[in-house]
Amino acid sequence: MYAAIAAARNDASALLLDKSLVGRGGATIIAQMTVAAAIGHEEPDHWTDHLQDTLAAGRELCDEGLARLLCENGPARIFEMDGWGAHWARGADDRIRQVKAPGHGRARCCYVDFLNTGPGVAGTLRRQVSTLDPVRRVSNIAVTDIVVHDGRAVGAVGLDVVSGNVVTFAAKAVVLAAGGLTKIYRRNSASTNMGGEAYALALWAGAELIDMEFVQFFPIAHLAPRLVGMDPIMWDPFRYKLGGRLLNGDFEEFMHRYGGQDSGTYTTVRDQASYAILKEVEAGRGSPHGGVYLDFRHVPDATLRGAFGPVIDRLAHNGIDLTQTPVEVAPTAHYHMGGIRVNGRMETCVPGLYGAGEAVGGANGANRLSGNAITEALVFGECAGREAAAAVAGTPHGWTARAAEGAVERLNGALGATDDSGIPANVLQQRLQTVMWENAGSFRTADQLGRALDGIREIREAPVAVRPTGSYNLDIQDRLELRAMLTTAESVVRAALGRGESRGAHQRLDFPESDERLVGNQVIEMRDGELTARWPAGAGR
Amino acid sequence: MTGEDDPTTGVMTEIRVWRGRAADEGRYDVYRVPYEEGMSVLDALVWVRGHVDSSLAVRYGCVNANACKTCMALVDGQVAYMCTARLTPAGGKVEPLPKRPLIRDLVTDTVPDDEKLDPSGRRE
Ligand SMILES: Cc1cc2nc3c(=O)[nH]c(=O)nc-3n(C[C@H](O)[C@H](O)[C@H](O)COP(=O)(O)OP(=O)(O)OC[C@H]3O[C@@H](n4cnc5c(N)ncnc54)[C@H](O)[C@@H]3O)c2cc1C
Numbered sequence: 001m002y003a004a005i006a007a008a009r010n011d012a013s014a015l016l017l018d019k020s021l022v023g024r025g026g027a028t029i030i031a032q033m034t035v036a037a038a039i040g041h042e043e044p045d046h047w048t049d050h051l052q053d054t055l056a057a058g059r060e061l062c063d064e065g066l067a068r069l070l071c072e073n074g075p076a077r078i079f080e081m082d083g084w085g086a087h088w089a090r091g092a093d094d095r096i097r098q099v100k101a102p103g104h105g106r107a108r109c110c111y112v113d114f115l116n117t118g119p120g121v122a123g124t125l126r127r128q129v130s131t132l133d134p135v136r137r138v139s140n141i142a143v144t145d146i147v148v149h150d151g152r153a154v155g156a157v158g159l160d161v162v163s164g165n166v167v168t169f170a171a172k173a174v175v176l177a178a179g180g181l182t183k184i185y186r187r188n189s190a191s192t193n194m195g196g197e198a199y200a201l202a203l204w205a206g207a208e209l210i211d212m213e214f215v216q217f218f219p220i221a222h223l224a225p226r227l228v229g230m231d232p233i234m235w236d237p238f239r240y241k242l243g244g245r246l247l248n249g250d251f252e253e254f255m256h257r258y259g260g261q262d263s264g265t266y267t268t269v270r271d272q273a274s275y276a277i278l279k280e281v282e283a284g285r286g287s288p289h290g291g292v293y294l295d296f297r298h299v300p301d302a303t304l305r306g307a308f309g310p311v312i313d314r315l316a317h318n319g320i321d322l323t324q325t326p327v328e329v330a331p332t333a334h335y336h337m338g339g340i341r342v343n344g345r346m347e348t349c350v351p352g353l354y355g356a357g358e359a360v361g362g363a364n365g366a367n368r369l370s371g372n373a374i375t376e377a378l379v380f381g382e383c384a385g386r387e388a389a390a391a392v393a394g395t396p397h398g399w400t401a402r403a404a405e406g407a408v409e410r411l412n413g414a415l416g417a418t419d420d421s422g423i424p425a426n427v428l429q430q431r432l433q434t435v436m437w438e439n440a441g442s443f444r445t446a447d448q449l450g451r452a453l454d455g456i457r458e459i460r461e462a463p464v465a466v467r468p469t470g471s472y473n474l475d476i477q478d479r480l481e482l483r484a485m486l487t488t489a490e491s492v493v494r495a496a497l498g499r500g501e502s503r504g505a506h507q508r509l510d511f512p513e514s515d516e517r518l519v520g521n522q523v524i525e526m527r528d529g530e531l532t533a534r535w536p537a538g539a540g541r
Numbered sequence: 542m543t544g545e546d547d548p549t550t551g552v553m554t555e556i557r558v559w560r561g562r563a564a565d566e567g568r569y570d571v572y573r574v575p576y577e578e579g580m581s582v583l584d585a586l587v588w589v590r591g592h593v594d595s596s597l598a599v600r601y602g603c604v605n606a607n608a609c610k611t612c613m614a615l616v617d618g619q620v621a622y623m624c625t626a627r628l629t630p631a632g633g634k635v636e637p638l639p640k641r642p643l644i645r646d647l648v649t650d651t652v653p654d655d656e657k658l659d660p661s662g663r664r665e
């Protein structure tokens with residue numbers, strides 16, 4: 001949405017397509033925590049300090065140019081959105097409130113109360129974009145291919161989900177901002193459209209991906225009892241503010257067995273916490289749903305209410321009383337550091353094709369600081385829209401129906417066929433999620449990754465059930481999404497196999513140490529339909 | 542989503558789901574689904590799609606955060622978000638929103654007119 005806004009104010013017209021309803025799909029709307037930007041309202045801060053923290057978390061792999069863009073332009077986006085009516089939480093002095101999240105040296109994370117940051121951000125952009133005449137919004141279009149002609153991106157092909165018709169769109173430039181990939185894992189914090197289609201669309205169009213091995217897992221996502229109306233990663237702020245003890249299924253502390261400590265403090269780093277939890281479960285000491293307990297029973301009710309007021313009521317609505325019962329938590333796939341390879345103008349190597357948001361790789365390197373992802377979405381979106389508008393000014397359309405023929409035929413083929421004997425695509429998606437969870441999670445070995453490739457191949461070859469049902473056909477949507485999920489999953493596995501070391505979010509149990517020779521970013525590309533991983537000159541083995 | 546990890550309690554519940562392509566040509570399909578305490582109506586429908594009939598059409602986005610506000614339907618006769626409406630062991634009934642044009646099954650046309658392909662709101 002930010003890209004469309006920026007394009008419109010730089011004299012371009014923009015078509016904003018979303019598979020969901022515009023501004024309601026994806027991750028932004030469910031994010032409940034914070035947006036990091038060095039606006040210095042809470043305490044003196046500077047974007048260069050934010051950059052230092054971001055680079056440190058990225059473990060030598062950040063693209064410094066992109067990280068700099070994120071940190072330097074973050075404040076402008078926060079203030080601009082403030083002008084558009086974003087309700088950033090404010091103190092009595094009317095300054096924007098900021099909190100300090102782990103890894104940030106300053107209190108620089110802005111938020112919307114209470115746990116309402118994502119809906120606040122998405123709502124503000126939705127309102128703003130709807131006031132701009134040059135922006136045409138179209139909901140319920142699932143883009144299935146970017147159309148490339150003479151090496152340039154000239155438009156897109158998609159499915160009108162509601163009617164079931166194939167639609168084509170001509171454009172002088174295309175910005176791919178279709179979000180992350182965590183739905184390729186069985187346990188995830190994703191909403192429905194997060195199967196990583198952006199990465200596959202980019203590869204098929206001839207663009208490159210980087211850092212695909214770096215998927216961020218969040219160690220203590222909510223597991224049970226069933227909690228509705230809340231973001232599954234909501235326990236993080238509880239832990240900063242109140243501690244909370246992690247206990248295994250036998251109600252014993254266990255972090256010390258893995259070199260960490262717990263005792264109600266929140267000091268163990270994320271990877272170590274995830275590892276310890278997965279090991280306890282593997283050893284048969286997990287909680288009933290396959291995680292561990294997070295226990296706040298030692299925290300008095302008044303303290304809980306003082307820190308989280310209305311959230312405590314929302315929990316009560318879910319039958320959860322933290323003073324009485326511990327909740328179950330477990331690691332979950334949460335965010336993707338890797339993605340489409342772009343330069344500082346958000347251009348991919350395919351002229352006319354831009355990336356933005358979580359779909360872009362590089363800014364966060366091997367690990368992302370909390371709060372940087374929304375900033376990335378805002379800043380990169382603005383940049384991509386502005387740059388694309390400038391690049392196409394005065395140029396003619398490059399669209400030809402011929403260039404779209406292959407993609408249109410493939411899509412029509414998928415829509416026309418009927419074969420009820422196969423396996424429904426959503427069931428195959430579940431199989432893929434299990435394969436990825438068991439073999440390509442945060443802790444991986446070459447053997448497991450090999451099994452992941454086998455699993456991906458089997459699913460790709462499995463017969464898919466196809467039913468001709470026209471309008472709002474989830475079977476077809478699932479099938480198209482599965483095709484992209486398989487390509488994206490394979491790119492994660494190939495990159496993970498290629499990096500024989502442990503660094504940040506990529507932990508190879510067969511290579512537990514970091515290897516200085518591997519300071520560099522692997523590139524994934526598609527050549528003749530095959531995915532390959534390569535190291536840039538000077539890095540790799 | 543954690544559905545695949547849920548330990549089965551063995552308790553089943555029933556959900557009656559309106560299915561059809563035109564408001565006056567529908568039927569109710571009844572599905573038996575494994576019951577878990579606290580489960581939502583949407584949890585049950587996602588289970589049905591994954592285990593019984595993937596052709597069931599249902600619109601949702603954020604699955605359980607109740608943030609996207611796209612999953613409205615009639616649950617036991619009341620307008621509700623399916624991702625927060627709880628299912629009980631006694632079962633439940635789900636129908637499409639009555640005041641919106643029907644697209645299919647539980648999906649109604651909730652897309653704002655200015656977000657449609659044809660600005661007149663018509664779709665061919
Ligand atoms: C539960 C949760 C909590 C989070 N909390 C925070 C937080 O507190 N702070 C923070 O900084 N970050 C947080 N993150 C990460 C952050 O929310 C995301 O990285 C960021 O919002 C991504 O924005 P985006 O615009 O790139 O993508 P999204 O907001 O995911 O939007 C992508 C859009 O693309 C659409 N789409 C996908 N595929 C297609 C297709 N084929 N055709 C058409 N449209 C398509 C989707 O429907 C969606 O609307 C959180 C993430 C999650 C999942």
Ligand code: FES
Pocket residue numbers: 601602603604605606607608609610611612622623624625
């Ligand atoms: S699925 Fe998002 S509000 Fe119900």
